[in-house]
Amino acid sequence: MRVLHLTTEFPPLVYGGLGTATGGLVTALAKAGIEVGVLLFGPHTGSSYGEFRPLGGPATARRRRSAGVTIFEVPWSLDLEALVRLVRAWQPDLLHLHTFWMFHVARELRQRLGVPLVYTVHSLDRAEYELGAGPPQCVGQWQHQESVIYGADRIVCLTQSERELLDNYCPGVGARTRVVGNGIDDIAASARDCHGSAPAVLFSGRFVARKGIHELMTAIEIVLAQTAQVRFILAGGHRDSSAADMESWLLPPSLHARRAQICFTGWLGAEEMAAWYRVADILVVPSWYEPFGMVVLEGMLHGLAVAASNVGGPAEILRHRETGVLFEPNNATALAEAILHLVTDAELRRRVAAAGAREVRESWLWPLVVEKMHCVYREVVRD
Numbered sequence: 549m550r551v552l553h554l555t556t557e558f559p560p561l562v563y564g565g566l567g568t569a570t571g572g573l574v575t576a577l578a579k580a581g582i583e584v585g586v587l588l589f590g591p592h593t594g595s596s597y598g599e600f601r602p603l604g605g606p607a608t609a610r611r612r613r614s615a616g617v618t619i620f621e622v623p624w625s626l627d628l629e630a631l632v633r634l635v636r637a638w639q640p641d642l643l644h645l646h647t648f649w650m651f652h653v654a655r656e657l658r659q660r661l662g663v664p665l666v667y668t669v670h671s672l673d674r675a676e677y678e679l680g681a682g683p684p685q686c687v688g689q690w691q692h693q694e695s696v697i698y699g700a701d702r703i704v705c706l707t708q709s710e711r712e713l714l715d716n717y718c719p720g721v722g723a724r725t726r727v728v729g730n731g732i733d734d735i736a737a738s739a740r741d742c743h744g745s746a747p748a749v750l751f752s753g754r755f756v757a758r759k760g761i762h763e764l765m766t767a768i769e770i771v772l773a774q775t776a777q778v779r780f781i782l783a784g785g786h787r788d789s790s791a792a793d794m795e796s797w798l799l800p801p802s803l804h805a806r807r808a809q810i811c812f813t814g815w816l817g818a819e820e821m822a823a824w825y826r827v828a829d830i831l832v833v834p835s836w837y838e839p840f841g842m843v844v845l846e847g848m849l850h851g852l853a854v855a856a857s858n859v860g861g862p863a864e865i866l867r868h869r870e871t872g873v874l875f876e877p878n879n880a881t882a883l884a885e886a887i888l889h890l891v892t893d894a895e896l897r898r899r900v901a902a903a904g905a906r907e908v909r910e911s912w913l914w915p916l917v918v919e920k921m922h923c924v925y926r927e928v929v930r931d
Contacts, residue, residue: 549925550583552640554654556647558588558619562818563787564754565842566670569730570646573921576731576914578616582922585618585638589650609634632660641929642666645700648693655699664928667700668728669693669710671839674717679859680758680837697721702928704728704921706840707864726924729861731917732845734909745777746809747891750828750852752783752821752843755794760834760857765800766880767834771887772806778891783813783824790814825850829897830890833862834875834883841865844872845912848904853897855886865912869896871904 553574557567577584609630610621620634635657645654645667658665673690676682697703697718703725705711715722749771755761768780785794791814803810813824825831831847833856840861847854848871856862857877866872873890875882890897 549642549929550585550638550640551577551642551644551925552585552587552635552638553644553646554587554589554650556589556649558586560817561588561590565730565840566646568842569670569840572731572733572914573917574617575615576733576918577921580915580918580922582925584616585620585640587620587622587635587653589622589624589647589653628656632657636661642925644668645696646670648689648696651692651696651699654696664701664931665699666702666704666924666928667696668704668706669697669714669839670706672710672713672717675713675837675839676758680835682758694718700724701931702726702924704924706730707861709860709864710839728920728924729865729912729917730840730842730845731912731914732842732849732908734913735849746779747777747829747897748779748781748827749830749832749887749891750781750783750824750847751832751834752824752846753833755782755785755798758836760836760877760883761798763834763878763880763883764832765798765803767884767887768806768810769800769802770881770884771891772803772809774888775891776809778809778887780810781813781824781828782811783816783821785812785815787815821846822850825852828852829901830855830887832883832887833857834877835859835862836877838862845908848872848908848912851901851905853890853901854904855883855890866904867907869900871907872900 555570557563557570559571562568574584574586609626612619640663642663643654643657643665645665654665673686673693677686703721705714705725705727706729708727711725711727714725751764753759771778791812795812831852831854833841833844835857838860844854844856844862844865854866854872856866856872856874858874859877866874868874873886875886
């Protein structure tokens with residue numbers, strides 16, 4: 549079986565969970581013996597998430613091979629006929645779409661080549677707007693995404709809660725919908741890089757409202773008012789902004805006196821992020837809307853006690869007070885209480901971290917996820 553993935557993110561071009569998840573899936577499929585290719589789109593070759601433009605005009609694509617994966621780097625302006633010839637020569641058995649902006653390309657390729665189309669819903673733009681207070685653009689974008697959902701041969705949702713949202717938003721697609729979560733690669737256990745006795749609390753992600761970043765800042769004030777024995781690490785923010793920019797924008801004057809206990813790292817690569825996972829003891833995921841939550845798996849794998857909002861992916865991945873701690877979303881007081889429970893109860897923190905590390909290796913490694921995805925592929929090709 550030959551599967552061609554269509555995406556705007558693929559390592560090392562990663563801007564969030566989409567790129568991490570797509571890269572992990574494709575690599576794991578290749579390791580499982582499935583021939584995989586990637587059609588990586590950008591406004592020009594080798595870039596991502598630029599201005600959307602219809603295909604047309606002179607341009608060239610680049611082809612390279614990495615870790616058993618054939619990667620076609622394609623500019624948006626590539627001539628459509630050239631794109632069809634490129635893909636036809638590779639002879640895929642099915643197309644797997646990860647970015648709904650590329651549906652016009654996927655639809656044309658499906659029609660010309662006569663192969664089925666699978667679409668993974670990494671996030672629902674309507675839910676981004678209604679549940680995650682996303683920008684108004686989400687409403688317009690939802691019309692495009694809805695067309696993909698109704699047009700694909702199979703829709704893959706990452707969690708059961710996302711499937712329920714999809715059933716509500718798009719009646720009639722349930723028979724074509726399957727649930728296959730993301731996965732993660734195992735890592736060798738490494739010694740914790742501890743600096744002093746104060747527990748370290750880590751946040752990793754974009755600094756946007758639906759990730760709960762403002763509730764976290766309020767929770768930090770509550771926690772530090774009750775105990776000085778805790779440090780906070782805020783990793784991420786916005787890709788083109790420095791740590792100093794993020795601190796200036798986000799840190800309220802009321803926390804300036806506690807500046808030494810709050811570290812802004814700026815945007816980090818995978819290896820840099822792994823180093824902070826080794827430093828931290830607790831991971832917080834205070835999202836309002838979280839379709840899956842790759843960061844949850846990362847925290848569990850690195851042996852952190854995970855405290856997350858009781859929504860979406862985190863609520864399905866974690867078991868409260870067994871493999872993680874769940875709290876009410878959009879509630880700074882509940883977030884602060886969850887942090888304080890783990891900070892002040894070292895035994896609970898160790899027990900949850902150890903159970904989470906076992907759980908992620910038993911249920912969420914990529915080989916397990918790949919087999920589920922392979923079942924979807926076999927089914928849609930057969931049909």
